[in-house]
Amino acid sequence: MPPRLNCSAGSSIGRAVQRTTSSSTTTITTRVPVLVAQNLNKLVSSQYATVTRQIGGLRLPDDYVPPTQPPTARRPELRKAQMLRTYTALLRSTPLMLFFQHNNLTAVEWSAVRRELRAALAAVPAPTAGPDGTAPVDIASSIDLVVLRTRIFNVAYKIVDFFDPKAQVDKSNAYTHDLSKTAYETIRSADIDESSTYGQISPLLIGPVAAVTFPVVSPAHLAAVLKVLAPSAPAFAPPTRKKNPGYYDPVAQSGFQKLILIGGRVENKAFDYDGLKWVGGIEGGLDGLRAQLVSLLQNAGLGLTTALEGHSKGLWLALEGRRTQLEEEANGGKKEEGEAAAAAAAETS
Amino acid sequence: MITRFITEVKTKFNPFSMRSRATRLFLSYLPPNARNQGMQITTKLLPRTSTEPNSLVVKFKDGKTMDLNGEVLGIKGIIEEVDRHSRALQKQADLSDG
Numbered sequence: 027m028p029p030r031l032n033c034s035a036g037s038s039i040g041r042a043v044q045r046t047t048s049s050s051t052t053t054i055t056t057r058v059p060v061l062v063a064q065n066l067n068k069l070v071s072s073q074y075a076t077v078t079r080q081i082g083g084l085r086l087p088d089d090y091v092p093p094t095q096p097p098t099a100r101r102p103e104l105r106k107a108q109m110l111r112t113y114t115a116l117l118r119s120t121p122l123m124l125f126f127q128h129n130n131l132t133a134v135e136w137s138a139v140r141r142e143l144r145a146a147l148a149a150v151p152a153p154t155a156g157p158d159g160t161a162p163v164d165i166a167s168s169i170d171l172v173v174l175r176t177r178i179f180n181v182a183y184k185i186v187d188f189f190d191p192k193a194q195v196d197k198s199n200a201y202t203h204d205l206s207k208t209a210y211e212t213i214r215s216a217d218i219d220e221s222s223t224y225g226q227i228s229p230l231l232i233g234p235v236a237a238v239t240f241p242v243v244s245p246a247h248l249a250a251v252l253k254v255l256a257p258s259a260p261a262f263a264p265p266t267r268k269k270n271p272g273y274y275d276p277v278a279q280s281g282f283q284k285l286i287l288i289g290g291r292v293e294n295k296a297f298d299y300d301g302l303k304w305v306g307g308i309e310g311g312l313d314g315l316r317a318q319l320v321s322l323l324q325n326a327g328l329g330l331t332t333a334l335e336g337h338s339k340g341l342w343l344a345l346e347g348r349r350t351q352l353e354e355e356a357n358g359g360k361k362e363e364g365e366a367a368a369a370a371a372a373e374t375s
Numbered sequence: 376m377i378t379r380f381i382t383e384v385k386t387k388f389n390p391f392s393m394r395s396r397a398t399r400l401f402l403s404y405l406p407p408n409a410r411n412q413g414m415q416i417t418t419k420l421l422p423r424t425s426t427e428p429n430s431l432v433v434k435f436k437d438g439k440t441m442d443l444n445g446e447v448l449g450i451k452g453i454i455e456e457v458d459r460h461s462r463a464l465q466k467q468a469d470l471s472d473g
Contacts, residue, residue, distance in 0.1 A: 127390075127399060127402070127403070129402050129403045129405060130403065130405065130406060130407040131407065132407050135407075226391065229390065229391055229392060229393045229395075229396075230390055230391065232393075232396050232399060232400070233396075233399050233400050233402075233403050234403050280410055280411070283410060283416070284407075286402075286418055286420070287420075288390035288399075288420070289390055289391065289423075296391070298390070298391060298420075298422055298423040299420055299422075300422055301423075
């Protein structure tokens with residue numbers, strides 16, 4: 027492969043090292059990796075015997091690219107390290123995720139599925155103003171259908187579940203970021219069983235998996251997604267042909283048939299399809315659920331007191347009824363006497 | 376995997392159980408145009424707490440029905456069994472065509 031830049035490797039290394047030594051006037055205590063210097067020496071001595079400069083002990087800049095390295099055609103966000111960080115950020119910031127198995131969907135089918143999903147989410151009515159009067163954020167644009175790389179996603183999930191960065195602060199020689207050796211050692215020594223969410227969800231992450239991620243637990247949006255991607259009558263019926271003819275497009279239909287909803291993760295707990303249908307069926311969102319809980323608690327108290335007092339109340343009511351009846355009789359008797367007396371008085375007068 | 380001679384695939388599995396791994400992977404081996412070429416693929420998901428064993432039923436063009444146990448065979452075993460019968464059918468088809 028011809029070199030990328032037409033210059034000699036040795037001179038470019040020398041120039042790069044010179045740049046670092048001249049610019050390193052600020053005292054930053056970085057540990058100079060000894061291996062870099064050693065490798066550099068080996069490289070210099072074995073391949074570029076023409077270089078006579080003394081390079082041992084000095085450091086190359088971190089963004090140094092050897093001129094013989096061809097430019098990369100791979101997108102930087104697909105590098106494993108970057109992907110791991112993306113997945114840990116995703117797991118920490120999305121409380122609701124649906125996992126689908128996707129079986130050999132073609133690119134056309136993917137685009138048809140995403141088109142229908144976007145149309146269905148756009149049709150979800152935006153909620154009214156929040157409790158503090160501000161207009162709520164529209165989350166429909168941030169709901170994504172992402173294909174996951176399960177090997178890296180597994181590692182990311184283990185890190186999120188078992189590695190606690192706050193506990194590492196006090197220890198010596200321990201790092202707190204997700205890519206550190208500390209994180210690796212922690213997840214390697216962690217015992218994974220059914221009690222952790224990772225242990226419950228790891229059987230789902232087999233084979234080709236895609237995920238729909240929601241930034242907020244919103245039952246309305248979840249219901250919309252279930253209606254499109256995993257419909258089931260009667261609660262989550264698919265859109266009708268009249269209202270949404272694009273849904274019944276054969277490409278879109280074959281795409282939907284290849285997607286199987288296998289489970290979900292809601293607020294770090296594993297849910298299966300029935301559980302997700304329950305979450306999607308909550309009306310009024312989380313506030314509605316809280317209101318239902320409050321009314322349930324109130325009614326429960328009321329029902330208990332009613333049951334306890336029922337007997338005595340019944341007795342009181344019966345006696346009251348009898349008393350009013352007796353009073354009426356007495357009044358009726360008096361009235362009759364009064365009427366009789368008035369009638370008699372009227373007759374005599 | 377030779378899929379030209381398969382007419383129907385019926386699966387039933389519990390996705391939360393590790394034992395249904397082979398059944399799920401078999402579904403991913405079916406080609407993207409399988410449904411267009413007439414293969415019927417039905418999947419039934421068992422609820423998380425069910426203990427019903429997972430099942431995979433494959434029907435071929437000559438009418439043979441194969442009931443495969445993913446737990447015992449594994450994905451390689453399943454593909455081997457299906458391919459064995461498909462190769463026999465392919466030989467017959469080659470002989471009858473040529």
